[in-house]
Amino acid sequence: MxxxxxxxxxxxxxxxxxxxxxxxxxxxxxxxxxxxxxxxxxxxxxxxxxxxxxxxxxxxxxxxxxxxxxxxxxxxxxxxxxxxxxxxxxxxxxxxxxxxxxxxxxxxxxxxxPTGANSKHVMAIGTAGFTAMLCVDALLNHGIKPEDGPVLVTGASGGVGSIAAMILASMGYRVTASTGRPEEAAWLYKTVGVDEIINRSELSSPGKPLQKERWAAAIDTVGSHTLCNACAGVRYGSIIAACGMAQGMELMGNVAPFILRGVTLKGIDSVMFAKEKRAAIWQQAVQYLPxxxxxxxxxxxxxxxxxxxxxxxxxxxxxxxxxxxxx
CATH class of the missing domain: 3.90.180.10 (Medium-chain alcohol dehydrogenases, catalytic domain)
Structure with missing residues (x-):
């Protein structure tokens, strides 16, 4: 038993x-x-x-x-x-x-x-960290570099968001963290390593189709209006890695960011990710998340x-x- x-x-x-x-x-x-x-x-x-x-x-x-x-x-x-x-x-x-x-x-x-890891370590990373690493990998493959500007991470107090922000910070990226928990500000700055915090209310309501180009890229863990506003607020030729639905599954935006700014929306699925590629992603995660x-x-x-x-x-x-x- x-x-x-x-x-x-x-x-x-x-x-x-x-x-x-x-x-x-x-x-x-x-x-x-x-x-x-x-x-x-x-x-x-x-x-x-x-x-x-x-x-x-x-x-x-x-x-x-x-x-x-x-x-x-x-x-x-x-x-x-x-x-x-x-x-x-x-x-x-x-x-x-x-x-x-x-x-x-x-x-x-x-x-x-992975080499150098134990069971507790890899579950501290877990599905959330594996997904976060896939998101970061998508930004790297798109050619986003630290000198390109800040990267927006939504849901930054949650499992995927906090780990994605931590990985980016450890790589030298400046991170803008969106969160609905202002009481976590000190933790996000000191422990996670973000550079700026914005309240999620700035992104959680319907916004303009195209907005000021604020971020070099974005990792979105919440979906819905937040994802639409992230698409509208990233820079020309940028990428948004979308992996979550904490706010909602609906996507009520428009094509303007994609056809006028060449923005790429990249869906991230960790469930069926190819077996032969997993070990390398896990080794990266262990490296950046000791x-x-x-x-x-x-x-x-x-x-x-x-x-x-x-x-x-x-x-x-x-x-x-x-x-x-x-x-």
């Missing part, structure tokens, strides 16, 4: 509880993992609370990422004792996930732990607290990363 969060839905009643589960109930897969750490991401919080249609099958163990040690494997790339991590691939949505002491998964979904820096960005909770943490996250009560110790 092992402990796990378990989501059930019967007759339209949605419930999540900490449960004892027999190993025989684990889903099919060719690798079994003893999980050390997982984390609570925005998507996890929606799944745990039932506030969003994340879970596709019931019962479901939530948790879209985890890190731990292989306990059994019939997959050619892994053997017992290997240190591994997993993000994405529908885990925690369609396949039992990481908020558990154990998992059984398809070995093709696993990534070896564990010593992430400690001030991370709070570790026991598995028994995961449901409460999910509620707090959706209510704006969590800053940075919420890591869950599973065993």
């Amino acid at each position: 092992f402990k796990s969060l378990l989501i059930n839905k019967t007759d339209d009643r949605y419930s999540t509880q900490l449960a004892e589960i027999a190993e025989s109930e684990l889903p099919q897969g060719d690798v079994e993992v003893n999980i050390d750490y997982s984390s609570i991401n925005y998507k996890d919080a929606l799944a745990i609370t039932g506030r969003g249609p994340i879970v596709r099958h019931f019962p479901m163990v939530p948790g879209i990422d985890f890190a731990g040690t292989v306990s059994a494997s019939s997959h050619p790339e892994f053997q017992a004792g290997d240190k591994v991590l997993l993000t994405g691939w529908g885990v925690g949505e369609k396949h039992w996930g990481g908020l558990s002491e154990k998992a059984r998964v398809n070995g093709d979904w696993l990534t070896p732990l 564990e010593s820096r992430l400690d001030s960005l991370t709070t570790v909770y026991p598995l028994s607290e995961a449901i409460n943490v999910a509620e707090k996250l959706l209510n704006g009560g969590i800053r940075g990363r919420a890591v869950i110790q599973c065993s």
Whole structure:
């Protein structure tokens, strides 16, 4: 038997509880993992609370990422004792996930732990940090350089936003942080390393199709009007990496930034990102996000607290990363 969060839905009643589960109930897969750490991401919080249609099958163990040690494997790339991590691939949505002491998964979904990292470190980075690194990588591939000007990061107090801002700052970029939590200003300046803070209200309402060219690029984690205003406010030939929907999924802008300023809107998906490219992105993330820096960005909770943490996250009560110790 092992402990796990378990989501059930019967007759339209949605419930999540900490449960004892027999190993025989684990889903099919060719690798079994003893999980050390997982984390609570925005998507996890929606799944745990039932506030969003994340879970596709019931019962479901939530948790879209985890890190731990292989306990059994019939997959050619892994053997017992290997240190591994997993993000994405529908885990925690369609396949039992990481908020558990154990998992059984398809070995093709696993990534070896990056050199110099441990399980807690990579889950402090987690899906949020992996997504943030993909966003930063998109800006780099577009040719955005520190001397080009400030980079806007929206939702900068959240998991993806704070890590994206920290990576950019460590690379020498000037970061403009948009947040709805003015009480986090000192933390954003001193710990994350941003250069300027603007209130999210500046971006969260409908704006003009083209606005003053304020930023060299943008990373948007919230969507809706905020994303439209970011598109309208970046410089000619710039790029916006869009990865979130905290404000909303709708996109009610216009084509002016794209056809008059040559702006690129780049969608970032970390779930199905190519397996063969993952190790390199993870190694970059570990390089720019050493564990010593992430400690001030991370709070570790026991598995028994995961449901409460999910509620707090959706209510704006969590800053940075919420890591869950599973065993």
